[in-house]
Amino acid sequence: MHIQALRLLNYRNYNDLYVDFHKNLNILIGKNGQGKTNLIEAIYAFAFGKSFRTNKDKELIKFNTDKAFLMGRIKREYYDDLLDIELLISKNNSKGIKINKLSLDKIANLIGKINVVIFSPEDLRLVKEGPKERRTFIDKELSQIDPKYYNYIASYNKILVQRNNLLKFKEFDSNLLNVYDEQLINLGSYIFFRRDEFIKRIAKISKEIHKGLTDSKENLDILYSSVISKKAILDINLIKEEYKKLLKESLDVDIRRQNTKIGPHKDDLKVLINGIDARVYGSQGQQRTSSISIKLSQIELINSIKNEYPIVLLDDIFSELDEKRQSLLINQLKDVQVFVTSAERNHEKIFNKKSCKVFYIEDGKILNSHSI
Numbered sequence: 001m002h003i004q005a006l007r008l009l010n011y012r013n014y015n016d017l018y019v020d021f022h023k024n025l026n027i028l029i030g031k032n033g034q035g036k037t038n039l040i041e042a043i044y045a046f047a048f049g050k051s052f053r054t055n056k057d058k059e060l061i062k063f064n065t066d067k068a069f070l071m072g073r074i075k076r077e078y079y080d081d082l083l084d085i086e087l088l089i090s091k092n093n094s095k096g097i098k099i100n101k102l103s104l105d106k107i108a109n110l111i112g113k114i115n116v117v118i119f120s121p122e123d124l125r126l127v128k129e130g131p132k133e134r135r136t137f138i139d140k141e142l143s144q145i146d147p148k149y150y151n152y153i154a155s156y157n158k159i160l161v162q163r164n165n166l167l168k169f170k171e172f173d174s175n176l177l178n179v180y181d182e183q184l185i186n187l188g189s190y191i192f193f194r195r196d197e198f199i200k201r202i203a204k205i206s207k208e209i210h211k212g213l214t215d216s217k218e219n220l221d222i223l224y225s226s227v228i229s230k231k232a233i234l235d236i237n238l239i240k241e242e243y244k245k246l247l248k249e250s251l252d253v254d255i256r257r258q259n260t261k262i263g264p265h266k267d268d269l270k271v272l273i274n275g276i277d278a279r280v281y282g283s284q285g286q287q288r289t290s291s292i293s294i295k296l297s298q299i300e301l302i303n304s305i306k307n308e309y310p311i312v313l314l315d316d317i318f319s320e321l322d323e324k325r326q327s328l329l330i331n332q333l334k335d336v337q338v339f340v341t342s343a344e345r346n347h348e349k350i351f352n353k354k355s356c357k358v359f360y361i362e363d364g365k366i367l368n369s370h371s372i
């Protein structure tokens with residue numbers, strides 16, 4: 001799939017922008033603070049209904065104006081259709097979403113209609129960072145291929161907060177605790193189950209990609225690390241049983257700590273290179289390359305599920321990669337629509353004079369664009 005055109009009104013530092021994109025490679029060049037990431041953020045919002053940088057929609061509205069309007073025209077090759085996705089964000093926190101002029105009543109109905117994978121400098125630290133970042137990665141990526149997962153994780157997090165609040169009372173209603181626990185077990189078991197399935201698929205694809213990126217010198221293993229045993233994780237009913245038991249066993253500790261110790265909110269990914277924990281022992285280069293392999297596997301996975309590639313956004317990561325990794329990355333993304341932002345002008349060298357469109361961005365305007 002690819003985004004053909006974009007319209008922005010009073011969005012971030014853009015007044016009124018209309019732009020047509022290249023079907024494959026789009027390069028956004030500009031100094032810092034000119035509006036490159038803002039543009040990337042807008043494209044991301046057509047897939048997720050929100051920014052990847054903030055949960056506060058209001059921040060997207062141009063200073064001193066009341067509402068922001070974003071429109072993207074997306075061509076989906078598999079369905080052979082065009083989706084005009086419109087987002088209208090108002091100061092009073094209301095948000096309107098339309099697809100081909102029809103209003104959607106909730107964001108969940110937008111998720112999965114189009115697919116976008118974004119790489120930002122934080123993603124290069126996926127392997128190096130703490131477990132929270134890796135869980136966020138899993139949740140975001142799984143949500144866009146499984147809208148049910150999106151709903152489940154949102155509900156799970158809400159109930160987890162309620163349970164933790166309840167535990168803060170010296171005397172609490174144990175019936176209410178049982179109600180929460182039952183809900184956590186139902187939602188959480190599905191989350192465990194889907195994560196395991198997802199990570200196994202990602203592991204398989206990223207192993208192959210990683211071989212390609214390292215001339216077969218490195219063997220990459222991605223493992224799911226959770227409290228549920230390997231045997232139980234294959235069957236949702238077994239997960240439920242085990243989860244229930246563990247939750248019960250930790251009740252005393254939970255009451256003492258006023259917190260929930262057991263659940264998918266404690267999960268992590270283990271990343272091994274040639275059998276060794278890359279997070280602890282890997283070099284920075286290895287950690288980055290394995291992060292790239294994992295993110296790239298997501299692109300392949302979406303293609304295998306949706307029968308077409310997602311739109312790929314590479315924000316500010318080129319300057320963090322050496323030339324060899326830059327070209328390996330671009331070569332992996334041959335038939336994909338890619339947006340690359342960069343503050344440097346030496347793009348022609350990087351892209352081996354591939355057909356592409358280059359945009360020069362300054363102060364919320366596209367000064368000129370040309371095709372190569």
Ligand SMILES: Nc1ncnc2c1ncn2[C@@H]1O[C@H](COP(=O)(O)OP(=O)(O)O)[C@@H](O)[C@H]1O
Nearest residue numbers: 012013032033034035036037038059061062063
């Ligand atoms: N709501 C807003 N209204 C007007 N300008 C904004 C808004 N939000 C961010 N900006 C401006 O956008 C610029 C940052 O744009 P960004 O796309 O992040 O830059 P870069 O080109 O470095 O990626 C800053 O100058 C900031 O002041």
Ligand SMILES: [Mg+2]
Nearest residue numbers: 036037038316
């Ligand atoms: Mg930026």
